[in-house]
Amino acid sequence: MRLGAEDRELIARDVEAYLDHYQKRDLLRLLTAGSVDDGKSTLIGRLLYDTQAVYDDHMSAVERDSRKHGTTGTAADLALLTDGLRAEREQGITIDVAYRFFATSKRKFIIADTPGHEQYTRNMATGASTADLAVILVDARHGVLAQTRRHSFIASLLGIRHLVVAVNKMDLVGWSEQRFGEIRAEYADFAARLNVPDVHFIPLSALQGDNVVTKGAHTPWYHGPALLGYLEEVHIASDRNMIDLRFPVQFVNRPNLDFRGFAGTLASGVVRTGEEVMALPSGRRTKVARIVGPRGDLPEAFAGQAVTLCLADEIDVSRGDMLVHPRNLPSMERGLEAIVVWMHDAPLVEGRTYVVKCGTQTVSAEVAQVEYRFDVNTVHRAEPSRFDGRAGLGLNEIGRVVLETARPVLFDAYAKNRRTGCFVVIDRMTNVTVGAGMLVDRKPVRTESALRSRDAARSELPDRVRSRVTGGDRAAKLGHAPLTVWLTGLPRSGKTTVALLAEKMLADRGIAAAALDGVTLRFGLNRDLGYSADERAEATRRAAEAARLMNDAGLVVIASLVSPYRADRDAARRIVGDDRFVEAWAKAPLDVCEARDAALHPDGAGLYARARRGEVRSFTGVTAPYEEPEAPGLVLDTSARSAEECARAVVEAVVVRVSRPAV
Amino acid sequence: MSRYTLSHLEQLEAESIHVIREVTAEFENPVMLYSIGKDSSVMAHLAKKAFHPAPPPFPFLHIDTTWKFREMISFRDRMCRENGFDLKVHTNWKAVKEGINPFDHGSDKYTHAMKTQALVEALAAGRYDAAFGGARRDEEKSRAKERVYSFRDRNAQWDPKNQRPELWNLYNGRIDRQKGESIRVFPLSNWTELDVWLYIHREKIDVVPLYFAKPRPVVERGGNLVMVDDDRMRLEPGETPRMETVRFRTLGCYPLTGAVRSGAATVGDVVREMMLATTSERQGRVIDHDAEGSMEQKKREGYF
Numbered sequence: 001m002r003l004g005a006e007d008r009e010l011i012a013r014d015v016e017a018y019l020d021h022y023q024k025r026d027l028l029r030l031l032t033a034g035s036v037d038d039g040k041s042t043l044i045g046r047l048l049y050d051t052q053a054v055y056d057d058h059m060s061a062v063e064r065d066s067r068k069h070g071t072t073g074t075a076a077d078l079a080l081l082t083d084g085l086r087a088e089r090e091q092g093i094t095i096d097v098a099y100r101f102f103a104t105s106k107r108k109f110i111i112a113d114t115p116g117h118e119q120y121t122r123n124m125a126t127g128a129s130t131a132d133l134a135v136i137l138v139d140a141r142h143g144v145l146a147q148t149r150r151h152s153f154i155a156s157l158l159g160i161r162h163l164v165v166a167v168n169k170m171d172l173v174g175w176s177e178q179r180f181g182e183i184r185a186e187y188a189d190f191a192a193r194l195n196v197p198d199v200h201f202i203p204l205s206a207l208q209g210d211n212v213v214t215k216g217a218h219t220p221w222y223h224g225p226a227l228l229g230y231l232e233e234v235h236i237a238s239d240r241n242m243i244d245l246r247f248p249v250q251f252v253n254r255p256n257l258d259f260r261g262f263a264g265t266l267a268s269g270v271v272r273t274g275e276e277v278m279a280l281p282s283g284r285r286t287k288v289a290r291i292v293g294p295r296g297d298l299p300e301a302f303a304g305q306a307v308t309l310c311l312a313d314e315i316d317v318s319r320g321d322m323l324v325h326p327r328n329l330p331s332m333e334r335g336l337e338a339i340v341v342w343m344h345d346a347p348l349v350e351g352r353t354y355v356v357k358c359g360t361q362t363v364s365a366e367v368a369q370v371e372y373r374f375d376v377n378t379v380h381r382a383e384p385s386r387f388d389g390r391a392g393l394g395l396n397e398i399g400r401v402v403l404e405t406a407r408p409v410l411f412d413a414y415a416k417n418r419r420t421g422c423f424v425v426i427d428r429m430t431n432v433t434v435g436a437g438m439l440v441d442r443k444p445v446r447t448e449s450a451l452r453s454r455d456a457a458r459s460e461l462p463d464r465v466r467s468r469v470t471g472g473d474r475a476a477k478l479g480h481a482p483l484t485v486w487l488t489g490l491p492r493s494g495k496t497t498v499a500l501l502a503e504k505m506l507a508d509r510g511i512a513a514a515a516l517d518g519v520t521l522r523f524g525l526n527r528d529l530g531y532s533a534d535e536r537a538e539a540t541r542r543a544a545e546a547a548r549l550m551n552d553a554g555l556v557v558i559a560s561l562v563s564p565y566r567a568d569r570d571a572a573r574r575i576v577g578d579d580r581f582v583e584a585w586a587k588a589p590l591d592v593c594e595a596r597d598a599a600l601h602p603d604g605a606g607l608y609a610r611a612r613r614g615e616v617r618s619f620t621g622v623t624a625p626y627e628e629p630e631a632p633g634l635v636l637d638t639s640a641r642s643a644e645e646c647a648r649a650v651v652e653a654v655v656v657r658v659s660r661p662a663v
Numbered sequence: 664m665s666r667y668t669l670s671h672l673e674q675l676e677a678e679s680i681h682v683i684r685e686v687t688a689e690f691e692n693p694v695m696l697y698s699i700g701k702d703s704s705v706m707a708h709l710a711k712k713a714f715h716p717a718p719p720p721f722p723f724l725h726i727d728t729t730w731k732f733r734e735m736i737s738f739r740d741r742m743c744r745e746n747g748f749d750l751k752v753h754t755n756w757k758a759v760k761e762g763i764n765p766f767d768h769g770s771d772k773y774t775h776a777m778k779t780q781a782l783v784e785a786l787a788a789g790r791y792d793a794a795f796g797g798a799r800r801d802e803e804k805s806r807a808k809e810r811v812y813s814f815r816d817r818n819a820q821w822d823p824k825n826q827r828p829e830l831w832n833l834y835n836g837r838i839d840r841q842k843g844e845s846i847r848v849f850p851l852s853n854w855t856e857l858d859v860w861l862y863i864h865r866e867k868i869d870v871v872p873l874y875f876a877k878p879r880p881v882v883e884r885g886g887n888l889v890m891v892d893d894d895r896m897r898l899e900p901g902e903t904p905r906m907e908t909v910r911f912r913t914l915g916c917y918p919l920t921g922a923v924r925s926g927a928a929t930v931g932d933v934v935r936e937m938m939l940a941t942t943s944e945r946q947g948r949v950i951d952h953d954a955e956g957s958m959e960q961k962k963r964e965g966y967f
Contacts, residue, residue: 011934011939012935018935019864019865022857022861023670023864024670024672025670025671026669026670026671026674027670027675096808096826097808098807098808099808099852100807101800101855108671108855108858122828123828125828126829126830129830129831130830237667250681250685250688251684251688253717255714255716255718256717259717263684264684265680265681265832292715292716294673294677294680302667304669304677305669305673305677306676306677306680308715343828357835360685418831419831419832422830422831424830424831424835432827432835433828433829433835436830
């Protein structure tokens with residue numbers, strides 16, 4: 001390994017001081033994602049070559065290979081430095097995750113190099129699972145592609161908190177600052193939907209080396225660090241969970257009657273001698289008598305350390321158990337909800353049983369339900385794939401799955417704890433690893449479909465009670481049938497204004513009508529919910545249930561909710577009943593809605609303005625999707641027509657549907 | 664650095680200990696391959712730490728080709744005695760009787776018989792379901808994609824296209840013992856050559872003195888300096904052993920291992936020399952140069 005002048009000087013002068021410094025550096029694990037065409041292999045080759053992690057004999061092998069397989073003419077093809085197996089070399093693609101190593105005087109780096117072709121999901125998830133940071137390559141000529149979004153989405157799902165968007169091949173766009181700005185704006189727009197707090201952009205040329213290891217002369221307008229400088233400085237220590245003590249017991253070490261220790265790696269938190277701990281699942285409490293570390297006894301141990309804990313009392317603890325602080329407990333449940341990445345040709349299907357390994361726990365688990373699948377290109381939810389009529393996940397698909405385990409599993413949400421919130425899925429017959437899962441937090445908010453399958457299980461319960469007053473009786477009394485008009489649309493599209501006007505007009509015509517407003521519901525019925533996709537689904541479900549009750553009581557309901565997801569609105573239709581549900585779309589272009597909002601809040605405190613500034617998360621239309629209705633029963637063009645006109649259209653639609661024919 | 668930060672070396676140490684414990688907890692009959700080299704020394708040191716104060720709960724296996732440096736064998740016996748390791752030694756005596764040796768047979772055939780085949784035999788004979796090896800991903804290109812748990816079929820063969828995905832620190836240790844399946848485990852996967860030396864330095868780990876420079880009898884052959892370790896060494900016409908101050912960056916069978924001219928007599932010297940070096944450690948290994956992709960081929964056949 002060759003070195004810079006400073007290191008060279010220190011080694012020559014005082015090798016002990018050098019060793020002392022070198023062994024204390026920390027470690028950064030990163031992932032690189034992008035296709036062959038993005039120049040990913042060249043970028044890694046460049047990092048290795050320019051940090052001088054390449055030996056002369058490796059380099060001469062590369063020069064030899066370059067003449068045979070290379071794509072750079074007579075120059076050494078740096079991409080070949082990272083090209084491993086013979087089969088791949090023949091195909092000219094990488095087919096698996098490869099790990100590369102290099103170091104500077106500041107840090108040691110481990111690169112998980114993952115390919116960009118169709119096996120990307122499986123390989124990227126593997127590489128991302130241990131990475132602190134992901135470098136996403138974008139070809140400056142092509143900008144943000146579907147694949148860029150896929151890679152970023154997977155990195156975000158796997159809990160990576162730092163993304164570097166390396167805008168490569170800047171030399172081919174004339175080092176254009178404007179082009180770089182366009183790509184940055186486009187990506188930032190999309191990245192707002194991801195759960196990644198830190199995104200950084202670097203213009204570079206892997207081929208020429210600009211801004212990879214050293215700043216290049218071609219981008220005077222770029223004031224940030226070169227890629228390597230950024231990687232050396234990015235702060236990752238606070239990504240670890242140092243709050244929740246989780247010690248999964250790996251191995252009981254009992255060589256003789258005088259020693260009984262529990263060996264394991266702290267998944268998170270800190271433990272000290274003398275502290276009270278609780279063993280789970282038993283719930284027995286005791287104190288930590290001794291912590292045996294790799295260099296003798298320790299007063300305390302923290303996340304990442306492999307230690308052996310001796311306890312004050314002889315309580316029964318075995319592999320798979322967990323030691324925690326008594327006032328800070330993990331979840332312990334048989335029903336697990338997780339985002340699962342499927343990695344095998346044979347699909348995951350509802351009803352099948354697998355082996356799940358979660359930390360040091362190994363349990364059998366049945367797939368109770370596949371709730372939905374992610375379309376990784378759009379990052380939207382989609383109906384799960386079907387295999388012989390059963391919902392499931394195919395190779396490289398990602399979806400949300402409910403598992404029922406044979407016994408309770410100790411875990412935390414992946415978002416809170418990357419060590420206790422993950423599991424792998426193993427096929428019982430072949431023993432192959434077929435999937436990986438990230439556990440989802442909250443007490444599961446049941447989706448409508450989950451509830452339906454649960455309803456089936458409830459068939460032994462007494463039937464729901466039936467009113468002695470029939471719908472017909474009520475309609476006869478009121479003079480009209482019930483109906484729900486479900487007004488959906490972007491924020492500030494005019495839904496509520498139209499709904500309130502329509503309610504008044506209907507009341508004036510003697511129709512028992514009531515407005516059911518989404519924002520108002522958030523102060524009461526839905527006050528416990530946030531704005532994630534799942535919580536929106538639950539908010540919609542509750543509103544639909546309320547509309548159904550009001551319809552049962554004979555009322556005409558004008559419900560106004562953003563309800564951005566098609567699946568949620570379809571669920572609402574099923575709850576209310578197809579025959580008394582009308583989907584109405586308050587249709588206005590995004591810029592009109594945004595302008596209205598700005599006019600209402602000239603001080604910049606409007607929701608759109610705040611969402612644009614990144615102050616509001618998951619804001620429909622800006623940082624969360626709005627899925628337009630496919631076949632709405634009523635379209636209200638609220639940008640071209642007045643609120644009164646739109647309300648009259650609603651009233652007309654209602655009157656046509658609810659008027660009872662003369663008996 | 665904050666109080667709750669692990670250096671890269673401490674992280675590597677913790678991860679290796681985790682792997683060693685995980686295998687011990689999930690497998691019925693693991694064994695640790697002991698090649699006597701510096702990586703093996705580090706791995707054995709980590710095994711001691713993993714189970715302290717108990718000794719490692721598995722035997723150590725050395726595949727003896729009968730052509731190892733004499734200093735390696737005496738070091739091996741001393742280390743195992745001092746640490747109380749349960750040492751098993753296996754040699755492919757059939758091949759020895761057939762007269763297979765590193766001079767008459769190409770390094771390819773020799774390695775296959777004395778190392779690969781011997782290893783496969785020994786693992787089968789001991790009915791081991793998991794074997795720890797000290798290989799690192801930075802050693803060679805085909806190793807960069809190797810898993811920590813490397814799955815092997817009943818013939819101990821490795822299929823690079825059919826390895827299990829490994830995520831987080833969750834290793835899938837399920838195998839079909841009835842079918843004779845097993846795994847090879849590489850606890851040092853993420854260590855580099857420099858990490859190994861830094862750790863040896865930090866922990867004051869004993870390694871074979873051949874790693875340090877001393878005047879030794881050598882001949883120059885095919886660009887390599889080969890040490891004449893005993894009188895079995897066949898000298899080509901015109902070759903006369905001469906004393907040179909040399910050391911070894913990697914250890915194996917003496918006729919197949921190239922020495923480097925060096926004055927590095929301490930770990931500090933070795934690191935200094937390595938940091939200023941421009942060639943990789945495996946360059947001294949004759950066996951890797953056989954053909955392009957040769958390591959991959961050997962691994963497919965059951966080599967570590």
